[in-house]
Amino acid sequence: MKKYEDTYQHKGLRNQLVKLLKEKGITDENVLDAINNIPRHFFLDSAFDKIAYEDRAFPIGEGQTISQPYTVAYQTQLLQIKKGDKVLEIGTGSIYQSTILAEMGAWVYTIERQKKLHEAHKNFYFKNKYPNIKFFYGDGFEGLQAYAPFDKIIITAAAPFIPPKLVKQLKVGGMMVVPVDEGDVQRMIRITKMADDSVKEESFDLFSFVPMLTGKNG
Numbered sequence: 001m002k003k004y005e006d007t008y009q010h011k012g013l014r015n016q017l018v019k020l021l022k023e024k025g026i027t028d029e030n031v032l033d034a035i036n037n038i039p040r041h042f043f044l045d046s047a048f049d050k051i052a053y054e055d056r057a058f059p060i061g062e063g064q065t066i067s068q069p070y071t072v073a074y075q076t077q078l079l080q081i082k083k084g085d086k087v088l089e090i091g092t093g094s095i096y097q098s099t100i101l102a103e104m105g106a107w108v109y110t111i112e113r114q115k116k117l118h119e120a121h122k123n124f125y126f127k128n129k130y131p132n133i134k135f136f137y138g139d140g141f142e143g144l145q146a147y148a149p150f151d152k153i154i155i156t157a158a159a160p161f162i163p164p165k166l167v168k169q170l171k172v173g174g175m176m177v178v179p180v181d182e183g184d185v186q187r188m189i190r191i192t193k194m195a196d197d198s199v200k201e202e203s204f205d206l207f208s209f210v211p212m213l214t215g216k217n218g
């Protein structure tokens with residue numbers, strides 16, 4: 001059984017991580033506060049307890065990973081999250097990114113295509129603390145038409161292209177942040193939906209994600 005203990009040592013390491021993220025250019029205080037408040041080691045196997053606050057991705061089973069803290073902070077900052085935002089996340093994975101968004105006051109709708117990872121939400125340690133996270137098993141390329149439109153959409157896997165159905169599920173004035181494939185690495189793209197339903201596209205840095213795959217698994 002995993003022990004959920006947030007010690008002074010963990011808190012100290014988390015402080016160091018936040019300092020590092022600032023040095024790397026993260027300026028949104030709400031993002032930094034959320035990272036400071038959420039014990040990342042709770043989202044990992046206890047074998048990673050001592051290294052959970054290194055700025056690295058780690059395996060979470062099913063060949064998937066928890067994103068690097070810098071990547072989580074970078075995508076969240078680009079989304080300009082405000083309290084009450086309705087956010088669609090593609091790729092629940094470890095639930096860490098979902099929790100950061102929920103801690104910032106967003107209503108989070110998160111989709112995972114790997115059944116085993118999706119089902120892990122039943123034992124989610126913070127399920128009472130964050131009733132503002134809703135979990136869905138499905139294919140992120142389809143989005144969640146029944147709950148659309150969304151203020152923000154975040155894709156946490158490498159998309160081969162910007163999924164057109166997700167653009168449709170975005171509110172006018174809403175933003176989607178998505179790493180788009182350029183071979184071995186992905187370019188972080190932010191699109192903003194304009195009043196005439198066209199999109200403004202901005203390009204940011206290169207990252208490396210696990211692939212966004214079609215269909216469900218399991």
Ligand code: SAH
Nearest residue numbers: 066091093094097112113139140156212213
């Ligand atoms: N946000 C996660 C990152 C997990 S890695 C975290 O904080 O831990 C990316 C996740 O996207 C993996 O769990 C993978 O199974 C999932 N994924 C890939 N393609 C998908 C799709 N089409 N729909 C939903 N989830 C997908």
